[in-house]
Each structure stands twice: as C-alpha cells, then as structure tokens.
Amino acid sequence: xxxxxxxxxxxxxxxxxxxxxxxxxxxxxxxxxxxxxxxxxxxxxxxxxxxxxxxxxxxxxxxxxxxxxxxxxxxxxxxxxxxxxxxxxxxxxxxxxxxxxxxxxxxxxxxxxxxxxxxxxxxxxxxxxxxxxxxxxxxxxxxxxxxxxxxxxxxxxxxxxxxxxxxxxxxxxxxxxxxxxxxxxxxxxxxxxxxxxxxxxxxxxxxxxxxxxxxxxxxxxxxxxxxxxxxxxxxxxxxxxxxxxxxxxxxxxxxxxxxxxxxxxxxxxxxxxxxxxxxxxxxxxxxxxxxxxxxxxxxxxxxxxxxxxxxxxxxxxxxxx
Amino acid sequence: xxxxxxxxxxxxxxxxxxxxxxxxxxxxxxxxxxxxxxxxxxxxxxxxxxxxxxxxxxxxxxxxxxxxxxxxxxxxxxxxxxxxxxxxxxxxxxxxxxxxxxxxxxxxxxxxxxxxxxxxxxxxxxxxxxxxxxxxxxxxxxxxxxxxxxxxxxxxxxxxxxxxxxxxxxxxxxxxxxxxxxxxxxxxxxxxxxxxxxxxxxxxxxxxxxxxxxxxxxxxxxxxxxxxxxxxxxxxxxxxxxxxxxxxxxxxxxxxxxxxxxxxxxxxxxxxxxxxxxxxxxxxxxxxxxxxxxxxxxxxxxxxxxxxxxxxxxxxxxxxxxxxxx
Numbered sequence: 001x002x003x004x005x006x007x008x009x010x011x012x013x014x015x016x017x018x019x020x021x022x023x024x025x026x027x028x029x030x031x032x033x034x035x036x037x038x039x040x041x042x043x044x045x046x047x048x049x050x051x052x053x054x055x056x057x058x059x060x061x062x063x064x065x066x067x068x069x070x071x072x073x074x075x076x077x078x079x080x081x082x083x084x085x086x087x088x089x090x091x092x093x094x095x096x097x098x099x100x101x102x103x104x105x106x107x108x109x110x111x112x113x114x115x116x117x118x119x120x121x122x123x124x125x126x127x128x129x130x131x132x133x134x135x136x137x138x139x140x141x142x143x144x145x146x147x148x149x150x151x152x153x154x155x156x157x158x159x160x161x162x163x164x165x166x167x168x169x170x171x172x173x174x175x176x177x178x179x180x181x182x183x184x185x186x187x188x189x190x191x192x193x194x195x196x197x198x199x200x201x202x203x204x205x206x207x208x209x210x211x212x213x214x215x216x217x218x219x220x221x222x223x224x225x226x227x228x229x230x231x232x233x234x235x236x237x238x239x240x241x242x243x244x245x246x247x248x249x250x251x252x253x254x255x256x257x258x259x260x261x262x263x264x265x266x267x268x269x270x271x272x273x274x275x276x277x278x279x280x281x282x283x284x285x286x287x288x289x290x291x292x293x294x295x296x297x298x299x300x301x302x303x304x305x306x307x308x309x310x311x312x313x314x315x316x317x318x319x320x321x
Numbered sequence: 322x323x324x325x326x327x328x329x330x331x332x333x334x335x336x337x338x339x340x341x342x343x344x345x346x347x348x349x350x351x352x353x354x355x356x357x358x359x360x361x362x363x364x365x366x367x368x369x370x371x372x373x374x375x376x377x378x379x380x381x382x383x384x385x386x387x388x389x390x391x392x393x394x395x396x397x398x399x400x401x402x403x404x405x406x407x408x409x410x411x412x413x414x415x416x417x418x419x420x421x422x423x424x425x426x427x428x429x430x431x432x433x434x435x436x437x438x439x440x441x442x443x444x445x446x447x448x449x450x451x452x453x454x455x456x457x458x459x460x461x462x463x464x465x466x467x468x469x470x471x472x473x474x475x476x477x478x479x480x481x482x483x484x485x486x487x488x489x490x491x492x493x494x495x496x497x498x499x500x501x502x503x504x505x506x507x508x509x510x511x512x513x514x515x516x517x518x519x520x521x522x523x524x525x526x527x528x529x530x531x532x533x534x535x536x537x538x539x540x541x542x543x544x545x546x547x548x549x550x551x552x553x554x555x556x557x558x559x560x561x562x563x564x565x566x567x568x569x570x571x572x573x574x575x576x577x578x579x580x581x582x583x584x585x586x587x588x589x590x591x592x593x594x595x596x597x598x599x600x601x602x603x604x605x606x607x608x609x610x611x612x613x614x615x616x617x618x619x620x621x622x623x624x625x626x627x628x629x630x631x632x633x634x635x636x637x638x639x640x641x642x643x644x645x646x647x
Contacts, residue, residue: 010553071556097560124554125535128542132531158531160524169518170528173511176561177532178539180568182551184507185540187574188496189547191581195492201483203540203547205493208455208481209500211537212448216501217508217530219451224512224526228505230331231447233394237420237591238499241584242506245576251510253571258514261564268560 001025003152004063006056006078007070008034011095013041014127015067016050018156022129025152033059060085065093065148072096072268079104083111091116091145093135097171098269101138101164114140118149121170122157124178131157132174136164168269172262180257181210324348324475325386327379327401328393329357332418334364335450336390337373339479342452347478356382383408388416388471391427395419395591402427406434414468416441416458420494421592424461424487437463441472444493445480447501454480455497459487491592495585503580504533 003025005012012032020027027049033056034042046052053059060066060082070078075096086092086108092115094104101119108115117138125131133153137146146161153159162170185206192202217224232239324340326333333355341350350372356379357365369375376382383389383405393401398419409415409431415438417427424442431438440461448454456476460469469484476482485493508529515525540547555562568574 123532123535125532125539128535128538130531130535130538132528132535134528157535158527162524166520166524169515169520171560172518172564173515173520173525174528174532176554176564177511177529178536179551179554179561179565180507180511181533181536182540182547182554183565183568183574184503184577185537186547186551187577188500188503188581190574191578192492192496194578195495195582195585197489197492197496201485201489202496204481205455205457205497206500207537207540208453209446209448209497210504210533211541212446212451212453212455212480213501213504214508214530214534214537215451215453216448217505217526218534224505224509228502228509231499231502231505237494237584237587238502240587241495241499241580242502244579244583245503245506248572248576248579250573250576251506251513253568253573253576254507254510255514255517256567256571257564258511259518260567261560262518264560264563268558 001065001148002029002031002063004059004066005030005032005069006059006066006082007068007074008032008036008039008042008045008052009069010041010124011122012067012069013044014124014131015069015122015156016045016048018126018129018131019152020048022155024155031059031062056082057085060090064089065091065152068092068094068096070096072099072272075099075104076107079107083108086112086115088112091118091141091148093118093120093149095120095122097121097175098168098265099272100269101136103273105138105140116141116145118145119164119167120149120153121167121175122153123175126153126156129156131159132170132177133157133159134162134167134170134174135159136162136167168262168265169258171265172258172260175265176257176261180254185210322348322388322471323352323354323386325382325389326353326355326392327382327389327405328391328397329355329359329362329365329368329375330392331364331447332445333390333392334367335447335454336392336445336479337368337371339449339452339454340475341371342479347475354382354385379405380408383413387412388414388475391415391417391419393419395422395595398422398427399430402430406431409435409438411437414439414441414464414471416443416472418443418445420444420498421491421588422595423592424459426596428461428463439464439468441468442487442490443472443476444490444498445476446498449476449479452479454482455493455500456480456482457485457490457493457497458482459485459490491585491588492581494588495581495583498588499580499584503577508533 016030019025031051031053032045033053035054037054042052056078068075068078101117104117105115118135118141120133120135122131122133135149150159185203188206189199189202192206193199216227220227337353340346340348354374354376355368356376358377360377365375379401391398391401424440427440428438441458441464443456443458445454445456458472473482511529512522512525515529516522539550543550555565
C-alpha cells in the first residue's frame with residue numbers, strides 16, 4: 001500500500017513522522033507534493049526518506065491512499081487538478097477543516113461515478129504519536145476503507161469514527177486543543193518562575209503535571225471532578241489555588257475557546273460553500289505556482305477577474321495541452 | 322531493600338501502585354509495608370489487594386523497612402516522629418513527602434534520638450499512579466549521595482524526578498504538586514465546551530484529555546518554546562487563533578499564574594503555622610488523635626494532663642523523650 005500527501009506542510013510532516021516512527025508504513029512508500037520547495041517541512045520530509053515532487057499528479061499516480069493536506073481554500077484547485085487522474089483504487093482522505101465530504105464528492109463526480117472519500121480531523125500531536133483523530137465516511141467509501149484509515153491513524157494516537165456533523169466541534173476541542181495547552185504551560189511556567197523556579201524546570205514540571213493528569217483521566221473511569229476532589233486536601237494549597245481559578249471564570253474561558261474555534265470552522269465552511277473567494281485570499285505566488293503545473297489552466301481552476309468560484313458546477317473540465 | 326510507608330492514604334497508594342507496576346516494577350509489593358491507625362480507608366483495602374504488608378503499628382513498619390516514606394498529613398508528622406524516633410537505626414533513610422514540612426524540623430526532632438538521622442524531603446504528585454509523576458527532592462544534612470541516587474531511582478520509575486534546593490519545593494508544590502487539579506478542572510470545562518457544540522460527553526472527555534496529553538508530550542519532547550509550538554498550530558485567520566483570542570481576553574494566563582502563586586503561598590503559610598510550634602487540637606480530628614494515642618509508646622507532651630492544654634506543642638525541644646507505656 002502506498003500513501004500520498006497533497007501538500008507538504010505542518011500536517012503532512014507531522015503525520016509522516018508519526019507513521020514512520022510507528023512503523024505502520026515505510027517512508028519510501030510515501031509521496032508528498034507541493035509547489036513550494038522552500039518550506040522547512042519539505043526538507044524534513046526529504047530527510048525522512050519521503051518521495052518529494054512538485055507534481056500533484058505524480059503523487060496521485062504513486063498512491064493508493066491520498067491525504068489532502070492543504071489549506072481549505074486550496075482544496076478546490078487541487079480537486080480540479082487531480083480529478084481526472086483518480087482511479088477506482090484511490091481513497092481520498094481530506095484533512096481540511098470545514099470542507100465537507102459532499103463538496104468534495106460533488107467535485108470529483110465530474111470525473112468518476114463513485115469516488116471514495118473520507119474526511120478526518122486530526123491534530124499536531126500525531127507527531128509524537130499521541131494525536132486525537134476522528135473521521136467520517138463518504139457515500140462510496142467501504143467499511144474496509146474506514147478500517148484502513150483507522151489503522152493508519154490509530155498508529156499515531158487515538159482514532160474513532162464519528163458522524164460528519166460532529167467534526168466542527170471536534171475541531172474546536174481537540175483540533176485546537178494543543179494550542180490551549182501550550183498557552184497553559186507557558187502561563188504555569190510563568191507562575192513557577194514568579195515563585196522562584198528556574199525557567200527550564202518550570203516548563204518541565206508544568207508540562208509533566210498536565211501530561212500525568214491527562215493520562216490519569218484517560219486510564220480512569222472516574223469523572224474529572226472526582227479526580228480533582230481527590231487531590232484537594234482540606235484547607236490545603238490546591239483548593240486555595242482552585243478558588244482563584246474559579247473566581248476568574250477559568251472554566252468559562254475554555255468553553256468559550258472551544259465554541260469560538262467551532263464557530264469559526266463553520267464560518268470558513270460557509271464561506272467556502274458560498275462558492276466565491278477573493279483572489280487576495282490566495283497568495284499570488286502559490287497561485288502562480290499552481291498555474292505553472294502541467295495540465296492546469298486558469299479557466300479550469302476557476303480564476304476569474306472579480307473573484308474565484310469554488311465548487312462551481314459550471315467549471316469546464318481541465319483542458320489538457 | 323525494603324520500603325515502608327507511614328500512612329496508607331492517597332499518596333502511599335499512588336506511589337505503591339506506580340512502584341509495583343507490572344513490566345518495570347522497581348520493587349515487589351511483598352517488600353513494602355504500610356501502616357495506618359485507620360483500617361477502614363479504601364486506600365488501605367487497595368494496598369492490601371496489591372500485596373503490601375498492612376499494619377496498624379508504625380513501629381512495625383520502621384522495623385521492616387530501609388527506606389521509610391512519611392506519607393501522612395503535615396500536622397501529623399511531629400506525632401509520628403515522636404513515636405518512631407527511638408526505633409530509627411543507621412540504615413534508615415527517612416523521606417518526608419509532607420508539604421511545607423522542612424528538613425530541619427524533621428532533623429531537629431530525630432536528633433533527640435539519633436546523632437545523624439538521614440533525612441530527605443520530596444514533593445511529588447498523584448500521577449505517579451500512572452507512572453507519569455513529577456517529583457523533586459532535597460537532601461538533608463546527613464543523607465549521602467547514594468541516598469539521593471536511591472530515592473531518584475525509586476521516583477524516576479514513576480515519572481520525572483530531579484533534585485532541587487529545598488527552598489524551591491514550595492514553588493514546585495504550587496506548580497506540579499497542585500498542577501493535576503488545574504488540569505482536571507480544565508478538562509471538565511473543555512468537555513463542557515465540546516458537549517455545548519454537540520459532542521457526546523464521553524467522546525468530549527476523551528478528546529480533551531488526549532489533546533492535552535499530546536500537547537504536553539510534544540512540549541516535553543521538543544526543544545521549542547511553548548509559544549513557538551502555539552504559533553505552529555495557529556493558521557492565519559483560522560479557528561484556533563479565534564479561540565486563543567477568547568482565552569487571552571479573559572486573562573487565562575493570569576489565572577494560572579495566580580493559581581501557582583496561591584498554592585505556593587498557602588504551602589508556606591502551613592509551614593509557618595507548623596513552625597510556630599502551636600497547633601490547636603481542633604486541627605487534629607479527634608478520632609485520629611485518639612487512635613494515634615492508643616498506639617503503644619505514644620504520649621502527649623510532658624504533662625500529666627496533656628489533653629487539657631489549649632494547644633499541642635509540635636517540634637518543641639523541651640518535650641521529654643517518649644514515655645513508654647507499660
């Protein structure tokens with residue numbers, strides 16, 4: 001089995017690193033493509049033994065499982081470009097936040113009657129094989145496809161299937177979650193330094209405390225509130241600290257964060273479904289590079305003077321030169 | 322080598338569970354003894370199930386151990402030291418896990434019975450139970466380098482462990498001692514957020530915990546600054562940076578700094594109260610005190626009418642040696 005990545009950025013790099021450490025696939029069976037060869041992640045992928053190319057079509061030809069690991073607004077360009085090259089064997093897995101399975105299937109159905117599409121939402125800790133991934137299955141994907149994806153993603157962390165309508169909420173929680181944690185450790189370390197600890201030790205202890213607590217929760221059947229109770233001895237230091245946190249609305253801030261990330265994800269999806277996106281949203285150099293790829297023309301990818309139409313059914317097929 | 326625990330509560334239970342964990346157990350359960358006057362604690366049952374030798378006699382624990390963990394609440398420490406002081410031998414390494422109790426206060430007590438008591442002090446946390454603890458320790462006047470290495474070997478089997486100067490331990494209490502409670506609170510709230518946006522509760526708890534665990538592991542395995550790792554996951558105009566703005570607007574970071582500070586200050590306060598050398602009997606639950614007093618060899622203070630005094634003297638140099646009851 002071969003795996004391909006359209007896109008060679010943070011996500012592709014994190015997944016490849018996780019997969020290769022897990023030993024679930026050899027890096028020489030992985031291909032990744034990107035128009036931008038200067039990215040630091042491209043260097044990392046090369047170092048790991050991945051086959052790197054600037055041609056998305058080449059990635060498609062060399063792969064059975066194809067991850068779409070580009071930013072959401074690039075997805076339609078990519079689908080127009082590779083649509084004609086998709087074969088029956090291909091399993092397309094989109095990792096793009098807010099891009100629906102139906103929008104992808106709609107695009108690919110111009111080229112193929114039953115494209116096998118899945119959608120997943122993962123997060124960066126896949127790089128240390130402690131990711132959190134959910135996936136939803138498209139109309140034409142088989143049970144075996146789900147199992148295959150689950151096998152891949154379970155090698156780099158937790159993975160479970162969900163209904164597609166939950167994926168935006170997952171984005172808000174575990175997709176963005178690591179950022180909340182990095183912020184928290186930075187602040188905890190500041191607290192430790194304020195009270196006299198050297199910075200390195202403070203960061204280490206803060207991260208270790210979070211890791212240990214999370215591990216306890218995952219390994220326990222108990223409610224987080226019960227675990228919290230267990231560590232608050234009467235009149236002790238910890239309950240004093242918790243009072244300060246509650247007074248400041250700590251819990252509410254985290255609920256707000258999950259909500260804000262989820263709402264923004266839905267917003268981005270809505271904008272995409274509107275089927276118009278300003279050219280300014282596509283960095284010109286990236287667009288130029290995409291247009292330079294053999295087989296891709298401006299019309300075919302829907303570049304118009306006033307705006308770009310994405311997911312527009314009236315697109316003519318890609319013109320082959 | 323045998324290990325003993327004075328006290329058979331949450332801490333003893335968590336440490337024993339970690340130490341005896343299957344594949345990499347650093348010591349077998351039958352070489353561990355734990356004592357407590359209260360045999361009804363659920364942790365006592367748990368310890369028994371793990372194969373630990375249970376007793377109500379602290380003296381028996383001392384006799385059966387080389388490394389002796391003091392795993393009782395801080396205000397009980399002086400009673401324990403008075404009780405076991407005469408039984409400490411040269412081989413014993415005393416490791417106090419009590420928040421806010423200084424090495425010098427322990428050494429002062431034990432010096433009544435022994436000229437060079439080997440004392441160490443550690444601050445750990447509950448995730449030792451899943452072998453992901455965070456432990457620091459400080460070395461007392463008469464403890465040897467080998468003692469430090471031995472303790473470090475024990476504690477490193479259940480998580481991160483490093484030696485520090487004793488004056489840092491209160492700050493460590495505020496950070497990693499109390500830290501798991503901050504995390505459990507955060508996880509409860511994150512799950513609430515997920516449920517608000519439509520996720521089933523179990524999945525929300527699972528994903529929240531996994532996200533925190535993964536991020537913490539990334540940080541521990543990386544040389545990068547947490548701020549850099551945060552930047553890496555915030556794509557321009559994306560969902561995550563929108564979420565972060567909410568956290569910053571609400572002073573999320575400040576709340577965590579406040580928490581570490583509050584826990585550290587309270588720890589120092591408790592230490593100060595102990596050093597004051599007076600503690601009201603009301604602070605000792607009467608049933609516990611009664612049970613402790615029933616132990617052979619233990620008496621209150623030096624007065625005949627000990628229970629009638631308005632306070633108990635702790636760490637009081639004038640306390641006469643423990644009266645052996647006939």
